[in-house]
Amino acid sequence: MSTSVSAPxxxxxxxxxxxxAVILALATLVLxxxxxxxxxxxxxxxxxxxxxVGLSLVAGxxxxxxxxQSAHDEDDEPGAETHDIPAY
Numbered sequence: 533m534s535t536s537v538s539a540p541x542x543x544x545x546x547x548x549x550x551x552x553a554v555i556l557a558l559a560t561l562v563l564x565x566x567x568x569x570x571x572x573x574x575x576x577x578x579x580x581x582x583x584x585v586g587l588s589l590v591a592g593x594x595x596x597x598x599x600x601q602s603a604h605d606e607d608d609e610p611g612a613e614t615h616d617i618p619a620y
Contacts, residue, residue: 546588546589546592546593546595546596547589547592549592550585550588550589550592551585553588554581554584554585557581557584558577558581561577
């Protein structure tokens with residue numbers, strides 16, 4: 533049985549944000565190509581999206597790792613007290 537009272541922090545997942553941005557970029561490109569008669573090469577678009585997604589996922593993973601390590605470092609400080617309230 534857990535004695536922790538505080539709820540865990542909820543953050544947006546990096547993968548959700550990246551794929552949402554990809555879908556929005558693709559939808560914007562399709563809309564612009566229809567409205568402005570813009571001709572696009574699908575191979576170049578796919579290559580650009582793959583590079584963007586890959587860089588975003590790597591950057592998000594590194595940032596997530598950095599924040600996760602700093603959170604663990606703060607918990608491991610000597611003299612840091614925990615105030616757990618027992619659950620009855």
